[in-house]
Each structure stands twice: as C-alpha cells, then as structure tokens.
Amino acid sequence: xxxxxxxxxxxxxxxxxxxxxxxxxxxxxxxxxxxxxxxxxxxxxxxxxxxxxxxxxxxxxxxxxxxxxxxxxxxxxxxxxxxxxxxxxxxxxxxxxxxxxxxxxxxxxxxxxxxxxxxxxxxxxxxxxxxxxxxxxxxxxxxxxxxxxxxxxxxxxxxxxxxxxxxxxxxx
Numbered sequence: 001x002x003x004x005x006x007x008x009x010x011x012x013x014x015x016x017x018x019x020x021x022x023x024x025x026x027x028x029x030x031x032x033x034x035x036x037x038x039x040x041x042x043x044x045x046x047x048x049x050x051x052x053x054x055x056x057x058x059x060x061x062x063x064x065x066x067x068x069x070x071x072x073x074x075x076x077x078x079x080x081x082x083x084x085x086x087x088x089x090x091x092x093x094x095x096x097x098x099x100x101x102x103x104x105x106x107x108x109x110x111x112x113x114x115x116x117x118x119x120x121x122x123x124x125x126x127x128x129x130x131x132x133x134x135x136x137x138x139x140x141x142x143x144x145x146x147x148x149x150x151x152x153x154x155x156x157x158x159x160x161x162x163x164x165x166x167x168x169x170x171x172x
Contacts, residue, residue, distance in 0.1 A: 002074035005075075005105065005171070007079065007105050008083070009108060009159075011118060012115070012138075015107055016032050018107065021165060030076045031072065031076070031078070033062065033077060033079050033080050041061045046080070059085065059086040063083075063088050063089045066092060070092065084149065085145070090151075104152050105155050106149045106150065107167065113161075
C-alpha cells in the first residue's frame, strides 16, 4: 500500500507547489484541498466562497473535502493552511497517520520567509484570517497554528532558503 502524503503548513509554505512536484515525479494523484473546498461550496476560489459563505461554512466544507480526499489512496494532498483547525480535521489526520495510511508533513518556514512568498505570489485570492493585511497577520497565525501542526506531523521539513524541488526531493 502506498501511503497518502499530506502536506501541511501556512500559506506560502509551498504545499501546492511541492505537492505537484512529488505527484508528477511519482505519477500520483495531486489534490489541492483549497480547490476541492471551493468546489464543495459551489465556487471557483477560496476568496469567493469565504466571502459568500463565511469562515464557519468554509471550515465545515474543508473537513468534508479532507475526508473525501483521504479516500484516494496514495494521493498527494496539499491542505489549506487552516485545514487542521476545521471541525474534526485534526482527529481525522491523526487517525490516518496513526493507522499508517498517511504521512503528514509539516512544511515549516519562518514568518519572514512566508511573508516574502505571499508578497511575491499575491493574486488577491486569499482572504485575511484576522481582518488584518495578510502580510501583517503571518506572525500571529503562525504562533497560533505551529503547535497544532507539530502535534499532527509525522515529519517536519524546513523550507526556508530552499527551492520547491529541493523540498520535494527531501520528502521523497
């Protein structure tokens, strides 16, 4: 059995980019959970469904999308940054990890690295999580989620100063 690989971290950590590399190299299915969550809510982007339905509905849909994605054995799943905070999601990730069906990899980066990546990739498609500018909220969001990410991780991979290909190669 090929384990499902779950990539977790804040926005800007490289989950989708790294995940696509690993999936392409291994001929595995890649699932971007943000896209799946937007689809569950009948929209085309996180920003659209977040604005239309609100955070609580988004998080419920995110947990639903995660449960469905985990049914694809051997997939590479890039979580949304907040997926582990969705109702029941952390328990689901722990169960899959502890049963040996999934490896949960925390793509860890400093706040400075995350801010720079977000600034460079900003397409306006991500909502603010705290009401502040997304670049200004990074430290607070990182501080609030880091402990949860660490508790769920099978492995922690530092991404600062590394290309997505280098991070993907380490994970593989």
